[in-house]
Each structure stands twice: as structure tokens, then as C-alpha cells.
Amino acid sequence: MLPRYYLGKYINEEVLVGVCKGDNYLQWILANKLYNVRIDEQREGGYKRSYLNNRNPKFVIIYDYETYAYRVFLSAKGKLRSKDDMNQLGYPEPKSEYYYVYSLVEEVNIGDFDIKKIVNAYWTHNKMTTGTPIFTTIKDFLNLK
Numbered sequence: 001m002l003p004r005y006y007l008g009k010y011i012n013e014e015v016l017v018g019v020c021k022g023d024n025y026l027q028w029i030l031a032n033k034l035y036n037v038r039i040d041e042q043r044e045g046g047y048k049r050s051y052l053n054n055r056n057p058k059f060v061i062i063y064d065y066e067t068y069a070y071r072v073f074l075s076a077k078g079k080l081r082s083k084d085d086m087n088q089l090g091y092p093e094p095k096s097e098y099y100y101v102y103s104l105v106e107e108v109n110i111g112d113f114d115i116k117k118i119v120n121a122y123w124t125h126n127k128m129t130t131g132t133p134i135f136t137t138i139k140d141f142l143n144l145k
Contacts, residue, residue, distance in 0.1 A: 002109040005059075005074075011139045013058035016075070016102065017119060018133040019045075019065045024092045026064075032089055033104040035060050035073075036081070037133050038096040045132045052078065052100040055135050059110065060102055065131065068116040073104035118144045 018035060020026045029035055040046035056077050063070035078100045086094040121144045122134050 002107055004109045004111075005072075007059075007110055007138045007142060010058055011137070011142075013138050014056060014135060015059045015061060015138055015141050016055070016057040016133060016135055017061045017063070017115070017122075017141070019131050020062050021065050026062075028089075028091055029062060029104070034089070034101050035062060035075070035104060036086070036091070036099040036101045037078075039080075039098040039100055040096040043096060044129050046096065047100070047133070049080070049098065049100070055100075057102065057135065059108075059138075060104060061110075061115070063115045063119070068119075070113075070115045072108050072110050074106045074108055076103040076105055078102045113145055 016035070016037070018037065020029060037052060038046045039049045039052060041048050057075050060073045060075045061070050062073070081089075081099045081101045083094045083097050083099075086099055118141065119134060122128070122136065123130055123132065
């Protein structure tokens with residue numbers, strides 16, 4: 001049984017909601033206890049390095065792109081990694097030159113949410129491309145549900 005976290009206690013903390021494109025990526029994430037966001041604002045779903053340097057999500061929610069099934073992890077501050085670093089870690093097909101990588105400390109339970117509804121509402125409201133990782137506060141995340 002996973003430890004239960006009540007998001008209301010972390011209202012001002014940040015959450016990263018990110019997609020997992022397939023089983024090979026999920027296996028890599030779980031084996032390495034890492035989740036990455038690409039640094040490449042020219043690519044779909046990429047961010048500026050300066051933006052990611054200031055992100056420190058307490059939780060990382062990873063969801064399947066097709067089923068929207070999700071898993072939640074406590075996370076540690078991110079770290080810049082190069083394409084070569086990602087290759088050495090066995091990341092499937094790294095394409096960006098740099099990634100911002102968050103350590104997944106522990107899988108936890110935050111309750112049931114309609115992740116599809118939440119991410120679609122966020123992308124629509126913020127005029128973002130579908131699949132772009134979301135950084136937001138727990139407060140705003142809860143308001144989207």
C-alpha cells in the first residue's frame with residue numbers, strides 16, 4: 001500500500017504533471033527513478049532552461065498518453081542532463097541536446113483525479129500544445145479538477 005498524501009496540506013507547493021509516451025519510457029522512468037522534461041523551446045513540449053531552473057515540484061504525476069492512468073511520486077530538485085548523459089542512463093531515443101531531470105523519491109497516493117480533464121483544461125486555458133508538461137501549484141491543480 002502506498003503512503004497517502006493529502007494535497008490540501010501542500011496547497012502552495014508545485015506539481016509537475018507529465019506524460020509518458022509508452023511502456024519503454026515508463027520502464028526507464030521506474031528503473032532509474034527519474035522523470036525528464038526536455039529543454040528545447042523549439043520542440044513541442046519543450047521549455048526554456050531558465051524556466052526549469054526555477055521549478056521545484058514536490059510531486060510529479062506521470063500519466064499514460066493514451067489511457068490517462070497515472071502514478072504519483074514525491075520528487076527532489078531537478079538537475080540538468082545532456083543528451084550524452086541520457087544515453088548513458090539508457091534513455092530511449094534522446095532527441096534534445098539537454099533535459100531537466102527530476103529524481104523520483106517515493107511513489108505515493110494522492111487520491112483519485114480525472115487527469116485527462118485536468119490536463120485538457122490546463123492546456124486549453126494556457127493555450128499550450130497537448131502533451132506539454134504542466135508545472136502548477138497544488139492549489140491550481142485542485143481547482144482544475
